Amino acid sequence: MVKEIERAGIPVVHMCTVVPISLTVGANRIVPTVAIPHPLGNPALTPAEEKSLRRSLVERALNALSTPVEGQQVFDK
Numbered sequence: 820m821v822k823e824i825e826r827a828g829i830p831v832v833h834m835c836t837v838v839p840i841s842l843t844v845g846a847n848r849i850v851p852t853v854a855i856p857h858p859l860g861n862p863a864l865t866p867a868e869e870k871s872l873r874r875s876l877v878e879r880a881l882n883a884l885s886t887p888v889e890g891q892q893v894f895d896k
Contacts, residue, residue: 821846832880832894834858842891848883849893852876 821831822845833846836858841849852858859876860869883894 830884832883834876834880838893842893845891847888847891848886849891850876850880850883851893851895 821833824831825847830848831846832848832850833841833844834850834852835841835846836852836855838849838851853861853872853876859873861872862869864872879894879896883892886892886894
């Protein structure tokens, strides 16, 4: 699905826990997340730490959206 949305001219960020699957399906902008049961959080963290974690993931995704890419790119930092 991400390839079709990109083909329509809309940039897409695929946030995922298993990067090789995203690479296989052809996602261009990939942001690795935390873990399969909790992709955008970590229940072991305090609320403040979890908010910081989530904010950093969203900021990474927004950065990926605004970055022109040729082919696939993993935004892991």
